[in-house]
Amino acid sequence: MAVGSNHRDVLIEHYSDTTMKHIVLMEKDGDREVIITDSQGDIIQSSKENKEVLEKYLPTAKDIDLKNDQILASDWEGLPYIISAHPYKVDSSHSGYIIMFQSTRPIEQLVGKLNMYFGLAGVTSIVVLLIIYAALSKFLTRPLIRMKEATEKLSEGDFDVSLPFIGNDELGELSGSIQKLANDLERLKTERNEFLASIAHELSTPLTYLIGYSKVAMRQGVNEKDRKHYLEIIAEESDRMKELVKNLLDLAKMDENTFTVSKEYFKVCPFFEDILQLVGPSFNLKKLSLEIICEEDFEIHADPLRLEQIILNLLDNALKYSIEQSVVTIKVFKKGKKVAISIADFGIGIPSEETPFIFEKLYRVEKSRSRTSGGSGIGLAIVKELVDAHNGSIEVESSLGRGSTFTIII
Numbered sequence: 341m342a343v344g345s346n347h348r349d350v351l352i353e354h355y356s357d358t359t360m361k362h363i364v365l366m367e368k369d370g371d372r373e374v375i376i377t378d379s380q381g382d383i384i385q386s387s388k389e390n391k392e393v394l395e396k397y398l399p400t401a402k403d404i405d406l407k408n409d410q411i412l413a414s415d416w417e418g419l420p421y422i423i424s425a426h427p428y429k430v431d432s433s434h435s436g437y438i439i440m441f442q443s444t445r446p447i448e449q450l451v452g453k454l455n456m457y458f459g460l461a462g463v464t465s466i467v468v469l470l471i472i473y474a475a476l477s478k479f480l481t482r483p484l485i486r487m488k489e490a491t492e493k494l495s496e497g498d499f500d501v502s503l504p505f506i507g508n509d510e511l512g513e514l515s516g517s518i519q520k521l522a523n524d525l526e527r528l529k530t531e532r533n534e535f536l537a538s539i540a541h542e543l544s545t546p547l548t549y550l551i552g553y554s555k556v557a558m559r560q561g562v563n564e565k566d567r568k569h570y571l572e573i574i575a576e577e578s579d580r581m582k583e584l585v586k587n588l589l590d591l592a593k594m595d596e597n598t599f600t601v602s603k604e605y606f607k608v609c610p611f612f613e614d615i616l617q618l619v620g621p622s623f624n625l626k627k628l629s630l631e632i633i634c635e636e637d638f639e640i641h642a643d644p645l646r647l648e649q650i651i652l653n654l655l656d657n658a659l660k661y662s663i664e665q666s667v668v669t670i671k672v673f674k675k676g677k678k679v680a681i682s683i684a685d686f687g688i689g690i691p692s693e694e695t696p697f698i699f700e701k702l703y704r705v706e707k708s709r710s711r712t713s714g715g716s717g718i719g720l721a722i723v724k725e726l727v728d729a730h731n732g733s734i735e736v737e738s739s740l741g742r743g744s745t746f747t748i749i750i
């Protein structure tokens with residue numbers, strides 16, 4: 341359009357055949373064509389030799405009567421040219437139009453190229469999206485699949501599961517919980533196996549005695565005195581076995597929480613006096629003195645039967661692990677709203693590295709030492725369960741060779 345106006349201005353200024361030829365010459369080789377007509381629309385000059393080619397796109401050229409520049413055809417998709425008309429008037433007898441033909445081929449080529457680029461960009465983004473989708477779904481689903489496999493393994497009884505750490509989000513927490521569950525189950529399995537092995541061992545020892553001594557007692561020629569002695573051992577071992585089985589059953593009940601604690605209020609001093617009556621003879625037998633310090637008589641909120649079981653177990657240990665002619669002291673006192681009961685002995689004591697384990701089932705310090713005193717390592721496990729059932733706590737202070745003090749707070 342601007343070029344057409346320029347040509348027109350030049351033509352008005354230097355109207356001559358030469359100028360027209362120059363204008364036509366300027367547009368000869370390029371994407372533009374030019375036609376110069378007179379006022380009737382008859383072609384004076386054309387940049388194309390074959391001017392009919394241009395003429396046919398000029399149906400209205402003869403009819404146009406323009407005062408100003410104007411676009412005659414702008415349909416770049418349908419026509420090979422965008423056509424603009426630029427009227428000129430030098431004087432009354434020299435006027436007409438400069439008609440510019442801008443080829444639409446470069447535009448079409450450009451649009452074609454753009455279309456191709458857009459298409460390519462579209463395809464590329466779809467591919468990229470697909471890759472991201474695949475990566476994301478893998479990233480999200482793989483941990484879930486692993487967790488599913490892990491839980492399936494757990495349900496089949498295989499607790500050897502290892503899930504990688506995948507972060508602190510919800511998925512990570514879930515994975516962590518499954519891992520913890522697997523570890524706990526594995527630990528319980530090991531503990532159970534160890535426990536069963538210990539029970540088997542504990543039961544097999546008295547059984548060996550029973551079988552051995554019964555065989556000896558049955559032998560021909562054994563005198564009555566010896567036979568009586570063997571039978572006594574058999575009776576003693578049977579008692580011990582019965583006690584062990586009873587304790588194990590107690591412990592099993594506690595584990596299942598099937599035992600009940602029925603708390604009531606009762607006075608502490610008379611309660612401990614009764615216990616003293618009960619255990620006094622066995623302490624006397626070992627020449628041990630048992631003292632009770634219960635200065636203030638107040639009430640305790642506990643299950644009397646279970647508390648008695650706790651105290652008897654602790655006194656049994658104090659008796660078993662005390663040296664002869666020493667003192668065992670029970671002290672009862674108020675501790676805030678709760679009651680503290682401490683049982684102190686001057687016995688053989690417990691090595692400090694062993695104290696964390698003495699409340700475990702079937703745990704004994706120096707296995708041989710308990711066997712001679714008849715312990716099986718269940719007493720303190722029962723005590724701990726019973727204290728826990730009272731929402732209480734138990735602590736031990738002990739030094740080897742000096743004695744031990746067990747303190748319960750209920």
Ligand SMILES: Nc1ncnc2c1ncn2[C@@H]1O[C@H](COP(=O)(O)OP(=O)(O)OP(=O)(O)O)[C@@H](O)[C@H]1O
Nearest residue numbers: 657661689698704705710715716717718719720744
């Ligand atoms: N007062 C104590 N002095 C020294 N050692 C103790 C005392 N109380 C407990 N122990 C040690 O702790 C271990 C565990 O005690 P626990 O009462 O559980 O078992 P036990 O006395 O051996 O057997 P059980 O009580 O089942 O007959 C004992 O084997 C013993 O070595």
Ligand SMILES: [Mg+2]
Nearest residue numbers: 657715719720
């Ligand atoms: Mg004991």
